[in-house]
Amino acid sequence: MKLHLQSLLITTLILLLAAPTTTGALFGQDDQSAITNEPISAKESREPWSEEIIDTVSQWPIQHGGRVKPFQTFAGFLMLKANGRRSLQLENEKLGPVAWALDFMYYPEIAKQYRCIHVPNAEVLTGIGFDTTDFRRSDRYSFSQLEPVLPALFESARKTTQAKPEAKEWTLVERQTIQLMQDIRELEVLIYSMDSARYSFGLNTIDELIAIFGENPGPGYSPILAHIDEMAELTDRDNLMALSEERRPIVIEALRSLQEDLIRSLEISSMGYSWFPPEEVVVTEENLPVVWTTSSEVIQEALVMKETVQRAEALRSLEQLPYLINDRAEFLVQATIFGTTLRNLAAIHDSGKHLSTEVAFYNMDYFLKALVIFLLGFIVSCLGWLVPQSKTPKKITWAMSLVGVGLLITGVTIRCIIQGRPPVTTLYETILFITGCCVLTALVLEYYDRRNIALTVSTFLGALGCFLSNRYELKEAVTAGDTMPSLVAVLDTNFWLSTHVTTVTLGYAAGLLAAAISHVWIFSKLFGVKKSDPGYYKSLTRMVYGTICFGLFFSIVGTILGGIWANYSWGRFWGWDPKENGALMICLAELIILHLRMGGYIRDRGVHILSVGNAMIIAFSWWGVNLLGVGLHSYGFTDGVFKLLAGFFALELIVMGIGLFQVGGGGDTKPPSPPPESPLPSS
Amino acid sequence: MSSSKSSFWDSEFIKTFGSLGLAAAMMTLLLILTFLGTMDQTNMGIYQAQKKYFESLIVKEPWGAPFLLLPGGMTCMIIFTLNLLIGGILRLRLNKNNLGVFVIHVGIALMMSAGLVKLMAGQEGYLRLWENQKSSEYISHHEWEVSVFEAETGNVTEKTLHEEFWRGSDFLTVPPTAGLPLHLNLQFLYGNCRPQMVTAGEKLPEDTIIIDDWYLKPEVMDPENERNMPGLVVWVHKDAEDKEAAKENKSFLWGGQNYPWTIQIDGKTWVVALRKVRHSMPFTIQLDNFEKVDYPGITMAKEFRSDVTQISEGSQRNVRIEMNDPLRDQGLILFQSSWGPPDAKPGDELFSVFAVVHNPSDHWPLYSCIIIALGMGLAFVQKFLAYGRRQSKRLQKEAS
Incomplete structure (x- = not known):
């Protein structure tokens, strides 16, 4: 390959990218000042974004977390994660996620003042040297407020992950510290996402470059992409050698300087967002997932002469946006071009089909x-x-x-x-x-x-x-x-998800409903509701009995289906994994209720008390086993659930106690003796 | 004859054994054991908890409660199954109202028997292959064996001694047998230990066995059973009179050691190794290609799959094994279970791990699920229709 700059760039890039780097180092203050030597200064004040712009930007596709999603979803979860809610109240305006993200991208200096970082535990901040005296627990912090302690935060998180590689070993404060660090990192990516567009590479430093790019080539990668062939020609070894003795060192020095700048910028941009779908459709037997590229990768692909025409167009629109914040009509035009180009590119890979559906889903x-x-x-x-006679x-x-x-x-x-x-x-x-x-x-x-x-x-x-x-x-x-994350490989099967998981959860639902009705029975008895109407209590018991039967059907079938799935996936029907045990406990508890009732060992009261107990077992199976941190099914995040679960258990134990020790009230029907529906002969 | 048969089935003992009360009691015990066995997994890991709570006749000190005894899971399941057979199937007076219940009980009995068959006749292990590597045997996850064979012979005939013979026993001497003209002596030391060199001034318990300045240091049993490395002492002798002299030439056998112990006797070299139990397969598996596909932009695996060649006598075929799609042949099932090394970087060579299972009752749970679902559907639809009829009668009555 005769393209000297390209080969040089690629070699250097490979070396650079292979070197261990961290986002923190890349986005640190020093690096930033080095790159943004000609930043467009943020305006002192900002205008609210129009609905048209918000709607347009909402539908920008982005590949994030292993799937293609609309920008609105991405921004919504980023905001929810950092802020704890999907909105931010400013003095005169309430920002939604997209407007909030746009502010960080296009008015970074203003957005850094937004108090939108929620730190649920003051210990996290005091641990890194931030004085929280003047803050309340519910207060949010701004990026600027936290900026002085960010190095301490990153260091603290680094030490923890180094000392305890497994997340389950972290204490609550350590977990929250690492969480805060991740939130800050993600905000940094957002804040610096437009920096390459604000940066002017040295494309007009010598006559040879001016001949290609003109006197005023403009900032960002777009000029380079537009003149990639001419650049290739200029950096060609033979052409360089053909230059006069006087010009050659000047040109080489300018190219070297440009190369350094470019490599540094590309390295930072490679940590940015994967906006750009590839332009070639590669059909593989394996049906491999299509990997979208960052702006950095678009440039790298252009350098090795890969097809980047449409991506270059999209990138050009994206890079114009920081300069159009005062011209909202043109901003909308370019934002539309950017989104449309990306969606069209996504369509050739058969992805991004449901972007507008997803936007509408979250809007609704x-x-x-x-x-x-x-x-x-x-x-x-x-x-x-209160007015039982009225039907309204x-x-x-x-x-x-x-x-x-x-x-x-x-x-x-x-x-x-x-x-x-x-x-x-x-x-x-x-x-x-x-x-x-x-x-x-x-x-x-x-x-x-x-x-x-x-x-x-x-x-x-x-x-x-x-x-x-x-x-x-x-x-x-x-x-x-x-809330629509990528699934681990074993779960990536619609057949088993639609059979086992839905049946098991239907079983949970029925058991919980039965327990809810049992609560009505217990409290009705406690407060003497409808004492004179034995049919009321009888009806409740029938409902609970029927619902438990319904739930048992789904619990047993779902549990066995889970075993069959495990047998097909892992080679064993039953492994006494906590989640499996939880499902078994539900089946056993419901079978016990039915057998005790059929055998005449319990009456209505017993059915209701045990039904409430069954709710505790369901809660244990649904949430509790995930807290144990063992087994193959611990895929749910349960931090903070413990207190809620403990409270639920305590409450249900009290309800069971009330049911057990309350006296009087009607409706505790005699057990069938022998039970008419008992399948067994009387003994 | 028939009256004695009748009286047997009507005896109090059989009635009690087939009663709903006993069924409820056994299920309650199983419920308690399942809960305790689940909670205790945080302390002792799944494998140990399974042994203690679910594959035992008696559970001592459940969840650390001193002096407490509970019937083990095996006991409960045996009684429960007998109760189900007697009360739920054999003594059930079949009619249209309890047909569904009868079918459910048959399904559950089939499922319990599937578990029993798996427990008694099943085998499981793993097979780890790098690309282009092949093997016709798989390795047990948990079971250990001592293997003895003569080195440098063309056709190696191994003598293996499963851990059930030596684990827990102080001394074991295996007399000479065909192909192994030696007395093999084993002394079991620890279920989990690490070799340690004796350091100057170190105070060790009096009964510590030291060989060549090394000893085995006992360690707490790890909840992850695969991490436990047992330790033994071994020595061999040819004739009875050599016994004492042979003790001078003993060695440690440790689960984690890379090389076996070798000893020269009468000019022949014998090899003794402590290793995980190996099971042979009726075919050979060669890994041709392993692929791990990540979700775009993140390091989570979307799928991983292995292209293998299954080589049987006189034939071979190419098979793809992937998550949820195993290879089943000749009573064995090979599942895509894992891959490694865990710290591999992009571009590094990877190995593929298959879970290998021999389970004669492989499909029985599926059949039992179908039977139970049919039975439950029948039983509960009957009940639901009856409930609906009763309610509409009530509503009609109230309206009139």
Whole structure:
């Protein structure tokens, strides 16, 4: 290859990229000042972003966390992770995730003042020498406030990861310190993401370069990409040798300086975002995933003469954006070109098909809406108990419950379409799925029972489930940066996800619903509700019994299907793994309830108390086993869940105690003796 | 005859043994054992917990509770299965109302028998291959054996001694047998230990065995059983009168040592090795290509797969083994289980690890799942329809 600069660049690049580097070193203050020798100074004030710009930027595709997602999703989880919520209230404006991210990209100096970094534990900051005296626990910190202690933060995180390579060995403070370090790193990437566009390479330092690039070539990589052939010609060895003795050292020195600049800049840009899909479709037998490139890789590919025409066009638009913040109409045009070019490129790889669906999904906020509707439904339903003769509250509750569960199902279905997967792949999704199943099953019970009990329970469980999913979304954002993360290889099978996982979670749902109705039985007895109506209590028991039967079916089938999956994946049907044991415990607990009832060993009271106990076993299997940190199924993030779980267990033990020791009240029907439905002969 | 048979099935003992109460009691015990066995995994690891709680007749000191005894998982499962057979199948008076329950019980019995067959006749281990390497045997995950053979003969005939013979026993002498004209003496020391050189001034317990300034230092059993390295002392002698003299020429056998112990007797070299149990396969597997595919931009594996050649006598075929898609042939199943080295950098050569399982009851759980699902479907649909009928009657009554 006769391209001297190219070969030189590539060789140097390889050496540089092979050298151990860290993002911290690359984005440190010194490096930054060296690179941005001609920065476009940030404006003192900023104008709010128009809705058109927000909508356009929302749909920019980006490959992140192993999948292609809209920029809005990426920014949303980044903000949720750093800030603990998806919005930031400024003095006169409320920023959503995209506007917030745009500010960091295009008004970095202003955005650095935003108090949007949530540190849940003051010990983390005091440990790195930050004085938190004037801050409250709920306060957020700005990037600028933390900037002086960032070296200490990085050092502390480095020491921890070096001393304790396994995350499970970290203390809470260490974990939160590392978390903060990761948040800061991600913010740094956002802040510096436009720096290469702001940097002017020395493309007009000598006549030979001016002849190629002109007097005013402009900043960023785009001019280089536009004149890559001429550059190749200039750096050709023969052409260099053909220069006069006088010019040759000057040209070589200018090229050397340019090369150094370029290598340094490319190295930083390589840590940036993977915006650019490749322009060639490589069909492989193995169906390998398509890897998108950063702007750095686009330049490197151009240097080795790979096809980069469309990516160069997209990059040109992207690099113009920092200069168009005062010309919002043109900003919108270039942002649109950037997004459209990338989406078209993504389409040739058959990816990014659901970008607008995903944007719409997050904009609709189905689960928050469902939460509000379920809550209202619960309130109306409770009011309905005060006026039992009126049918209106019941009708409204029915409508709200149906709308709520409709929103849940729609949201879950859209997630399935976006991911191309069954509804349950992560712990977050189990909450949504279980909530939906609980509400639907309760509505079926209400359809048959018509006593308003299952209806009230449906709205309560709907609201509770949606609330928990909302809270847990933050935790999933912290660990995976997304609630639609990439799956480990063994889970990458839609057949088993749609059979085993859905059946097992249906079993959880039914058991929890039964327990919820048992709570109604226990508290009704405690407060003497409907003392004179034995049918009320009988009806509750029938519902619980039937729901446990329903749950047992799915628990047993789901558990065995899990064993069969394990047998096909790992070569063993049963390995006494904690998650497997949890599923077995649910099956056993429900079988015990049914056998004790059939054998006449327990009456209604016993069924309800054990049903509440079953809820504890389900909670243990669903969340508790993940806290143990052993086994093959510890894929869920459960930090902070312990307290919640301990509280739940304590509460349920109290409820069981109330059920066990309460006296009086009607409805504790005699056990069948011999039970008419008992399959066994009387002994 | 028939009356005595009838009286046997109606006896109090059989009634009790097949009762719902006993079923509930056994399930409650299993529930407790499962919970304790799960919690104790944080202390002792899955393997030890499995042995202690689920494959035992009695559990001593469950979860560290002193002096407490519980029936072990094996005991409970045996009683539960008998109870199921007697009460849930043999003594069940079959009619249309309990047909579903009967079918469920048959399915559960089949599943329990699948577990029993796997426990009694199953084998499992792993096979680790680098590209172009081949092997016709796989290695047990947990079981150890002592292997003795004569070196430098064309056709090596091994004598192996499974750990169940020597683990836990102070001394074991194996008399000469065909192909092994030696007395093999083994002294089991520790389940987990590390060799250590005696340092000057070091105070060791009196009974410490020191050989050539080395001794085996006992260590706490690791919850990850694969990390436990047992240690033994070995010596051999040819004739009874050599016994005492042979003790002078003894050696340690340690699970982690790279080279076996060799000894010259009558001009022949004998090799003694402590190693994981090896099982032979009826075919040879050669790894042609291993590929690990990551998700773009992150280091999480999306899939990993191995292209292998299965070489049987007179034939060979190319097979791809990947996650959720194993190779099944001649009673053996090879699963893509892992890869390494874990610290490999991009471009480094990788090895592939297969889990190898011999399980005569491989598909029984699937059959039992189908049977149980059918039975439960039948039973619960019947109950649900009855519930629906009752409720509609009630609603009609209330309306009128």
